[in-house]
Amino acid sequence: MKNLPLGMNTLAKLIKQNCVYVDKTQMAWQLICQPGAFFLSRPRRFGKSLFVDTLKEIFEGNKPLFKGLYIHDKWDWTQSYPVIKIDFSDGTLQTRESLDRRIYEILFDNATRLNVTLSKGRDIPGTFGELIRFSAEKYGTRAVVLVDEYDKPILDNIENRDTAKIMREGVKNLYSVLKGQDAYLQFIFMTGVTKFSKVSLFSGVNQLTDITIDAQFGTLCGYTHHDLQTHFSKHLDGIEQEEIKQWYNGYYWLGETTVYNPYDILLFINKRAQFRNYWFETGNPSFLIKLFQKNRYFLPDLESPVVTEEILDSFDIEKINPLTLLFQSGYLTVAHTFTRRRRMMFLLKVPNLEVRIALNDHFINGYTDLVNEKIGIQDNLYTCLENGDIDGMLKVIQRLFKSIPWRNFTNNDLADFEGYYASVIYAFFCSLDAEVIPEDIDNHGQVDMTVKLGDQIYVMEIKVVDGTNADKLNCNPALKQIQDKGYADKYRGIDGVTVHEVGLVFSKASRNLIVF
Structure with missing residues (x-):
């Protein structure tokens, strides 16, 4: 039985230590058969660095490493290329000075490996240009540029917009060289987590082909x-x-x-x-949670959103779209595609149980600050849902909102809008792996939320009122709407299923459930 390639990002180490290797060289061969410039976005820890290293070994002509792999008898191993590898994965850079210093280190380390002498005292574009030209001239063939974690200096500072912009200009200063050196370049491959818009970062790269959403390369990273x-x-x-x-x-x-x-x-x-x-x-979605809070994002909208390709591949520091960030970070993925008005559309989904539970746990922490109390509330809520105990469930929800610290509402009006309460409840139900259908539609309209767990179905409507005195309400307006519109009717008559109508009325003043 072969060893596991835990923490390995270099092909030579993986092969020599008899580790499992899932052959990705057929797709590598498809990419490198002709000169080109390619970009791939994938979430962190998805095997991007290993694929970049695989390309490096191919272009450097290390044939013995590829024995038994697809590319072994396809590639011309008599031809090797000078490979310039740029990797920002190590450490965190927080100033333009530290970024420029790191770039110089990377360029001169490549020059040493390639046995090329660079002029000292030139700026970054001049130094990078020399490295490309001198390498090509020394080896008698065009150079290859491989960039791993190209966006890390920007993403490490994404919570500080001004610093992120400065770092963006710093890496753009480096990448802009590639267009002018086209005659000396055989192949360019850039990879990272996000794809910044061409205007903000990629305008300096000539004819960069994005293979992020491409059926030919859908399994380039990851295991089937x-x-x-x-x-x-x-x-x-x-x-x-x-x-x-x-x-x-x-x-x-x-x-x-x-x-x-x-x-x-x-x-x-x-x-x-x-x-x-x-x-x-291994990740830290704190910035994402803050972004959702700031934008008062309605969390149930994360259930099956439909977007255009423009939303998926354009990341701008000045105007960050939460769905773009969720997709590129791996918290959402493509469910399927379809055409609408001659445009390709993408239906998104949370990829699996790991992400659904963990992401909603983080949303609960961010929206309620109930890190310590969360597990007890989840346990009680699950038991009530599973047993059809509506009274118990409503008491848990009331206790939940009573436990939220008042400081969560300082300098904001979160408690004033209906979407906040729906978002918190949605996050709790999703963290239990219950099936949640937000804005459940029938021929009479749509109810705020339907929750299914086992043989229990809960049809829920949420209202927010100004006062705190439930006695002043003639009835439960949320429950009345469910009954008047017949929202639960489509679930009645299903064998073995119990259907519950649940109307939740919250008060802006008390920030809690007052009628149910």
């Missing part, structure tokens, strides 16, 4: 289920395949199949098949 059945069959022997799928599969960038995050699978095997949030725990 077939990969698990073939390469990891011994490691996963006796483990329920459907549960692995439910937890970790589901990422999709077009093509024939979905993929798993490699980091999840390798850690899952290494931890003796413990189902946990391996990939999610």
